[in-house]
Amino acid sequence: MQINLQQLETMPGTEQAVAVVGLAGRFDAHEVPHVRQALTQAADRTEGRVVVDLGGVNFIDSSGLACLVQGMKYCRERGADQILCNLQQPVRIIFELTRLDRAFKIAGCVEEATTTLAARNSQN
Amino acid sequence: MAPIVDDAGNRLGELWVDGVQGDAVLARLQADAALLASLTTLEDEVESLADALAETEDQLLALYELNKVDSGRLDIDRLLHGLVQQAMRLVKADAAFVVLTTPSRIVRSPGLTTPDPCLIQLFERVRKAGSEILLRDTALAFGRTNGKGNVFIVPLPLRERCEIIAALGLWLDRPASTLSPALKLARSIAEQAGAQLEIVLLHEQLVAQARLQTEMELARMVQVSLLPQRSPVVRGLDIYGTLQPALHVGGDFFDYIVPDDANGRPFTFVVGDVSGKGLPAALLMAMTRTNLRSIALRTANSTPASILAQANENLYEDFTKVGMMATVCIGQYDPAGGKLTxxxxxxxPVIICSSGSAARLLEADGPPLGVLPLSLWHNTDIPFQPGDVLVVATDGLNEERNSRSELFGMDRLLRQVDRLSTTSSKDIADGLLSAVAQFDTDATQDDDQTVVVLKAC
Known part of the structure; x- marks a missing residue:
């Protein structure tokens, strides 16, 4: 699995940075430690404003889902959020079946995700 | 007079005899001188052989001592510290260090303050060269000075590895011309240490494997011992449940809570899957299962949704601490009303197959336990008339992959339920597991596979 946490975007209308973590490949129990580390690092760099781009992920199991839930909680504890985007059809179905689509904020693309984060930020 | 001359033509002395004359005497005198020269040469050779023998004996003694120290050390750190200490003492080096890459270790003799990156750089030179290197007049930070000396780095040969993963470095502050015996001894020490390191690495590997196996056996024991030992007898239902643990045990579980006839509570069934593998998943599974069971048994008028809400309230913090969650499906059967709640x-997957209709998936009504500190679940009534079948399985079935990395998937699962729905609950469960096993004839089972089947009769 490929993990890219280099990209930093600026939230629209603010100077605050958002970390964009791109994941690609099969996201299962073997990948969890690496992804967990990447999500924590990303959240630490941006006070919890994280976008996870799942565009390259073609499979996610329950350990992968739990890892994303953990990342979401980590960001929300910091008064921010972790937004998911670019869910491919097989992954979207898993989110719908497990009703995790109700727990996460899910955006269509990275731009929409950063806009959602900015809107959430202005509400706080 | 006859000169005493050695093989190299050096004149060692002269042999004189007085009072006799003649060719015979001179010939005898020359022969005696030649014999003396030959004896002198032999004596030199004996002396040099004795020196070589003493040196070899020293080396053997040194290796014996090193071996004696190393024997029984099955701990990498202790082995490397012992190696540095002994190599320094035996070779009479001024400083010593060992670099090991997998697992990553750097051990240095006391006073050697050269930072890790520099030692790694030296190791990399050996690794690239593929053999020992001798660096003359090289500085190593030693104590408070940056003294210069000869640095000799020799790889530890490991037969099982294709590349160099460990090397012994020695700093020898003495003329390069006198180093030969020390380097020879260092090579022998490296060879000896390499063999020892190989044993230790193998031992560590075996210990790790044994630990994992023990953990998995414990996890499997926890999982299997908490499963219902037999299917319950509930009027109007044919029930069968089975769980096949994966090699790396997951967090699947199922449970039946059969009411006392007196308390009037409904028959309750639970199927769940805690995220993760091994002992952590098994422990969380045990905790979740016990919590659900306790709520279902002790709370008056509990419904599936109220049990989930209470369990989430009880477990949310613990799930958050360990970064896990659990999917759970709970159902109750009402024989009088002919329905499941x-x-x-x-x-x-949760699949319903009503008589005469195609099997279909029932969607979850809220996220798994441990995800949100809220109660988002509600009760759904499903008519359950004779012939109707409910299959509650775990994702180990639909996510099973074959050798071409294709998933078994929901569609295949639904088709199998359609095909099997007229048979008994046991035949449906066994038929589904067998279809999954046939789909994946080559690969190993990645996750636990659980199937609970209820059939109205």
Whole structure:
């Protein structure tokens, strides 16, 4: 699995940075430690404003889902959020079946995700 | 007079005899001188052989001592510290260090303050060269000075590895011309240490494997011992449940809570899957299962949704601490009303197959336990008339992959339920597991596979 946490975007209308973590490949129990580390690092760099781009992920199991839930909680504890985007059809179905689509904020693309984060930020 | 001359033509002395004359005497005198020269040469050779023998004996003694120290050390750190200490003492080096890459270790003799990156750089030179290197007049930070000396780095040969993963470095502050015996001894020490390191690495590997195996056996024991030992007898239902643990045990579980006839509570069934593998998943599974059971048994008028809500309230913090969650489907059967009441916390697949209709998936009505500190589940009534079948399985079935990395998937699962729905609950469960096993004839089972089947009769 490929993990890219280099990209930093600026939230629209603010100077605050958002970390964009791109994941690609099969996201299962073997990948969890690496992804967990990447999500924590990303959240630490941006006070919890994280976008996870799942565009390259073609499979996610329950350990992968739990890892994303953990990342979401980590960001929300910091008064921010972790937004998911670019869910491919097989992954979207898993989110719908497990009703995790109700727990996460899910955006269509990275731009929409950063806009959602900015809107959430202005509400706080 | 006859000169005493050695093989190299050096004149060692002269042999004189007085009072006799003649060719015979001179010939005898020359022969005696030649014999003396030959004896002198032999004596030199004996002396040099004795020196070589003493040196070899020293080396053997040194290796014996090193071996004696190393024997029984099955701990990498202790082995490397012992190696540095002994190599320094035996070779009479001024400083010593060992670099090991997998697992990553750097051990240095006391006073050697050269930072790790510099030692790694030296190791990399050996690794690239593929053999020992001798660096003359090289500085190593030693104590408070940056003294210069000869640095000799020799790889530890490991037969099982294709590349160099460990090397012994020695700093020898003495003329390069006198180093030969020390380097020879260092090579022998490296060879000896390499063999020892190989044993230690193998031992560590075996210990790790044994630990994992023990953990998995414990996890499997926890999982299997908490499963219902037999299917319950409930009027109007044919029930069968089975769980096949994967090699790396997951967090699947199922449970039946059969009411006392006196208390009037309904028959309750639970199927769940805690995220993760091994002992952590098994422990969380045990905790979740006990919590659900306790709520179902002790709370008056509990419904599937109220049990989930209470369990989430009890477990949310613990799940958050360990970064896990659990999907759970709970159902109750009402024989009088001919219906099932189900609440589903993110669990999939749950399949209903009513007589005469195609099997279909029932969606979850809220996320798994441990995800949000809220209660989002509600009860759904499902008519359950004779012939109707409910299959609650775990994702180990639909996510099973074959050798071409294709998933078994929901569609295949639904088709199999359609095909098997007229048979008994046991035949349906066994038929589904067998279809999954046939789909994946080559690969190993990645996750636990659980199937609970209820059939109205």
């Amino acid at each position: 189900v609440a589903n916390a993110g669990h999939s």
